[in-house]
Amino acid sequence: MSVVSPAVPPSPEPGYDRLAPRLIPGYASLARLAVALLASSPLASSTEASVLVAGCGTGSELLEARAQRPDWHLTAIDPSATLLEVARGRLDAAAPSIDWRCTRVEDLGVEAAFDGALSVLVLQSLPDDGSKLAFLSALARSLRPGGQLVLVDLMRPERSALQAQVELAWGQFQRAGGESGDPGTLASRVEAPHPIGPARLAALAEASGFGDPAPVFKALNFEGFLLQRRS
Ligand SMILES: C[S@@+](CC[C@H](N)C(=O)[O-])C[C@H]1O[C@@H](n2cnc3c(N)ncnc32)[C@H](O)[C@@H]1O
Secondary structure (H helix, E strand, O other): OOOOOOOOOOOOOOOHHHHHHHHOOOHHHHHHHHHHHHHOOOOOOOOOOEEEEEOOOOOHHHHHHHHHOOOOEEEEEOOOHHHHHHHHHHHOOOOOOOEEEOOOHHHOOOOOOEEEEEEEOOHHHOOOOOHHHHHHHHHHHHEEEEEEEEEEEEOOOOOOOOHHHHHHHHHHHHHHOOOOOOHHHHHHOOOOOOOOOHHHHHHHHHHHOEOOOEEEEEEOOEEEEEEEEOO
């Protein structure tokens, strides 16, 4: 039996919205869960809270935020003008009031402006050469003290006797979702990620101005964390 190499979605390409649920276990409910977690946080639970969606891509988290919390003031940022256009196409009719910014988080230049933030599958694409720290620091600065970030990322696997089985399971998950199983085809769609482990994430969070990341869910190596800006 051939085994599909584990693959992660690239920065969204045409077909990303079709591909992501086939490659990422739990993707179909990821945005819903991320928004539900933030909506339960001390600051973002308030009416008309300001929420930043960092790396919104084609708009999955925005659609979910609009559905769950139509009162939120949303700022959607992504450095890709193409992806922002796709997201706007999906959102404009339902949410004409979103503040769209074509920029990286690091260049947003706002201080203590948001009650909460979402970052789904973004940190993993940044190298750990100061880029991850700059990204998280900018997110922390953009939040009011006590504001929370829901961070979802592909994490580096723990060394474990079960890891080989986890990777087999990931390949099986992809095939069961309809992927062809040709590792070359999948690999060509994949942007090399830079996953880190939980200890490194905790160190980066501390250096950025967040408290300890609280793990809230895990599906294979995709993990969700809640981080709170220190007061
Ligand atoms: C894998 S996509 C995830 C998109 C969306 N969050 C989702 O889950 O469908 C990663 C996104 O992060 C954006 N991105 C990369 N670096 C970024 C940065 N420094 N600041 C904000 N967004 C960034 C990319 O342009 C891309 O749209």
